[in-house]
Amino acid sequence: MDLSSINPVLLFASLMVAATPILLAAIGELAVERAGVLNLGVEGMMITGAVCGFIVAVNTGSPWLGFVGAAVGGAMLALLFGLLTQVLLSNQVATGLALTLFGLGLSALMGQGYIGIKAPGFPDWHIPLLGDIPVIGPIVFQHDPMVYMGLALVGAVWAFLKYSRTGLILRAVGENHEAAHALGYHVIRVRVLAIMFGGACAGLGGAYLSLVRVPQWTEGMTAGAGWIALAIVVFASWKPARLLLGAYLFGGVTVLQLNLQAAGLAIPVEYLSMSPYLATIAVLVIMRAGRAPGSLGQSFHASR
Amino acid sequence: MMILEKRQQPSPIWSLATPVLAVILTMICGGLLFATLGKNPFETIRTIFLDPLFSEFAWYYRPQLLIKGAPLVLIAIGLSFGFRAGIWNIGAEGQYIVGAICGAAVGLAFYPANSALIFPLMVMAGALGGLLWAMIPGILRVKFGTNEILVSLMLVYVAEQLLASMALGALRNPEGMGFPGSRNLSQYPSAANLELIAGSGMHWGVVAAFVAVIFAYITLSRHVFGFQVRLSGQSPRAARFAGVNPGLLVLICMGISGALAGLAGLFEVAGPAGQISIDFNVGYGFTAIIVAFLGRLHPVGILLAGGLMALTYIGGEIAQSNLGLPGAAIQLLQGMLLFFLLAVDVLTHYRVRFGKVGVA
Numbered sequence: 001m002d003l004s005s006i007n008p009v010l011l012f013a014s015l016m017v018a019a020t021p022i023l024l025a026a027i028g029e030l031a032v033e034r035a036g037v038l039n040l041g042v043e044g045m046m047i048t049g050a051v052c053g054f055i056v057a058v059n060t061g062s063p064w065l066g067f068v069g070a071a072v073g074g075a076m077l078a079l080l081f082g083l084l085t086q087v088l089l090s091n092q093v094a095t096g097l098a099l100t101l102f103g104l105g106l107s108a109l110m111g112q113g114y115i116g117i118k119a120p121g122f123p124d125w126h127i128p129l130l131g132d133i134p135v136i137g138p139i140v141f142q143h144d145p146m147v148y149m150g151l152a153l154v155g156a157v158w159a160f161l162k163y164s165r166t167g168l169i170l171r172a173v174g175e176n177h178e179a180a181h182a183l184g185y186h187v188i189r190v191r192v193l194a195i196m197f198g199g200a201c202a203g204l205g206g207a208y209l210s211l212v213r214v215p216q217w218t219e220g221m222t223a224g225a226g227w228i229a230l231a232i233v234v235f236a237s238w239k240p241a242r243l244l245l246g247a248y249l250f251g252g253v254t255v256l257q258l259n260l261q262a263a264g265l266a267i268p269v270e271y272l273s274m275s276p277y278l279a280t281i282a283v284l285v286i287m288r289a290g291r292a293p294g295s296l297g298q299s300f301h302a303s304r
Numbered sequence: 305m306m307i308l309e310k311r312q313q314p315s316p317i318w319s320l321a322t323p324v325l326a327v328i329l330t331m332i333c334g335g336l337l338f339a340t341l342g343k344n345p346f347e348t349i350r351t352i353f354l355d356p357l358f359s360e361f362a363w364y365y366r367p368q369l370l371i372k373g374a375p376l377v378l379i380a381i382g383l384s385f386g387f388r389a390g391i392w393n394i395g396a397e398g399q400y401i402v403g404a405i406c407g408a409a410v411g412l413a414f415y416p417a418n419s420a421l422i423f424p425l426m427v428m429a430g431a432l433g434g435l436l437w438a439m440i441p442g443i444l445r446v447k448f449g450t451n452e453i454l455v456s457l458m459l460v461y462v463a464e465q466l467l468a469s470m471a472l473g474a475l476r477n478p479e480g481m482g483f484p485g486s487r488n489l490s491q492y493p494s495a496a497n498l499e500l501i502a503g504s505g506m507h508w509g510v511v512a513a514f515v516a517v518i519f520a521y522i523t524l525s526r527h528v529f530g531f532q533v534r535l536s537g538q539s540p541r542a543a544r545f546a547g548v549n550p551g552l553l554v555l556i557c558m559g560i561s562g563a564l565a566g567l568a569g570l571f572e573v574a575g576p577a578g579q580i581s582i583d584f585n586v587g588y589g590f591t592a593i594i595v596a597f598l599g600r601l602h603p604v605g606i607l608l609a610g611g612l613m614a615l616t617y618i619g620g621e622i623a624q625s626n627l628g629l630p631g632a633a634i635q636l637l638q639g640m641l642l643f644f645l646l647a648v649d650v651l652t653h654y655r656v657r658f659g660k661v662g663v664a
Contacts, residue, residue: 040453084647088646088649089308089650089654090647090649091646093392093453094597094642095646097394097642098642098646101590101593101594101635101638101642102640104635105633105635105636105638106632106639108632108635108636109630109632109633109635112632224460224461227454227457227458228458231451231458234454268472268473270468271469273465274462274465274466277458277459277461280458281450281454281455281459284444284450284455285444301308
């Protein structure tokens with residue numbers, strides 16, 4: 001084994017890239033859960049986003065349009081979840097699982113003709129001045145635009161929930177839907193919009209995998225990333241700032257194990273590949289989750 | 305304007321009718337899907353749902369129905385206990401894999417000895433393996449309050465890696481010329497889970513599935529444990545007052561589902577699959593979730609739903625080879641079925657009224 005072959009600067013730089021898909025999916029799910037809805041279908045929406053984004057990007061040649069397509073695809077699938085759980089009042093846990101199974105089948109069917117094709121290139125930004133700083137420049141300021149988009153989205157959701165009036169309404173709906181309804185807020189409407197936002201974010205996260213990280217389409221390529229995003233939301237106690245920590249921690253473990261595999265550590269590859277999942281479990285155990293939104297996972301039906 | 309009105313009691317008629325309605329809706333939407341894929345919808349639907357039972361090659365497909373249905377029913381019966389009590393074991397796929405690894409390891413350890421005790425030992429090891437794997441999320445939930453959905457699911461990915469490492473390492477066939485995969489258990493008489501009646505598809509896993517159905521039916525309807533499970537699902541607070549120990553209930557429900565999933569894995573590895581290989585698991589653990597819901601978490605319903613799901617697997621394979629239908633279309637059809645089931649379930653709990661309702 002040759003540990004000196006691991007370059008710490010590259011390690012930290014790829015950590016940011018590895019964390020991005022999960023960060024994108026998790027920030028969407030955070031908004032959904034703050035509105036009181038538990039959508040366990042993140043994995044299904046992510047993989048659908050991955051295939052939609054890939055198809056659009058390959059056919060138009062533009063990764064940007066691909067990301068737009070992925071967001072739309074994810075949001076459409078999420079709308080299906082919204083229809084079932086909010087209008088037809090189905091169980092959110094079961095419906096979320098159904099969404100994942102459905103999304104995996106749908107994406108496999110849609111992506112049939114696209115296996116083995118390479119995605120159009122998505123060049124990194126070399127931010128002038130900042131990108132030239134030694135060590136920090138390559139780690140933080142020389143990535144593709146979606147990395148910064150993910151960070152901006154986390155900031156935007158944080159500000160939205162904390163400072164905006166609409167954010168306050170969303171939190172009210174999530175904490176106590178009966179009270180929010182009594183105050184005249186449209187519980188169902190707020191929730192459906194939040195669910196669609198969550199779907200769009202998950203779609204972006206999936207497309208980041210198929211367009212930037214891999215960049216190819218393979219069946220089942222998300223490999224549990226959506227579930228890890230769900231775990232990170234719990235880890236973050238439903239707070240956007242801590243979400244960053246969780247995503248980078250996970251990204252760190254992923255990148256480190258890949259580097260150790262490449263360096264030829266004496267541990268078999270399979271056991272190293274387990275480590276991100278085991279790390280997620282360990283984090284769930286060690287971190288006592290904060291208080292969940294009061295109405296999380298409950299159906300709302302305005303009785304008359 | 306459509307308005308939903310909560311029923312005082314869930315409608316018994318609709319609770320039986322909704323699975324049938326969901327299947328019909330799935331056939332209609334599936335037909336539309338097949339039409340967009342350029343296939344004749346009627347022919348495809350007939351191939352999937354009828355040909356395995358009534359075509360000229362049905363003698364070959366009917367035994368397959370038992371072989372594919374048994375693991376689904378076995379796993380779904382186990383899951384139904386937890387789902388009724390609000391304990392969500394989503395990682396049956398992982399428990400299935402670990403049960404198969406443990407059972408196969410015991411069998412391979414005795415190779416090439418001949419004894420009637422080897423197979424029963426393997427069965428026990430398989431159940432124990434699944435049970436212990438399911439205990440991880442169970443104990444973590446009871447001790448640390450972690451979410452069992454996420455932990456059990458993470459363990460599926462861990463189990464898949466473990467399977468790969470076993471197929472490539474510890475359990476690899478020493479006479480296999482370096483190819484991944486273990487010795488073929490179905491060619492090792494003491495460890496093989498062979499057909500009990502030749503040509504019927506009836507193996508020990510099918511027997512276990514039927515026993516599990518009967519056992520679950522009696523437990524849920526006649527035993528106090530079944531009452532506690534149902535009570536905990538409907539009202540956790542009331543269950544606490546009735547003296548139910550919630551932690552113990554979590555462990556027992558996880559244990560039952562894990563053990564049954566492990567058994568399903570063992571019967572599969574010793575029989576139809578034959579060996580531990582990298583792609584040994586085919587998603588029975590996830591399809592069983594659909595089976596459990598489609599069967600309304602009732603043992604008899606699960607038996608019927610398992611049969612139907614097995615039908616779509618076999619019919620899907622026929623449609624794949626005869627009509628060139630993509631395999632993913634069947635997966636999509638199964639997911640669609642669960643969606644429709646959850647959607648029409650609203651009719652069981654709510655009454656639909658049309659027209660304007662004045663302010664009361």
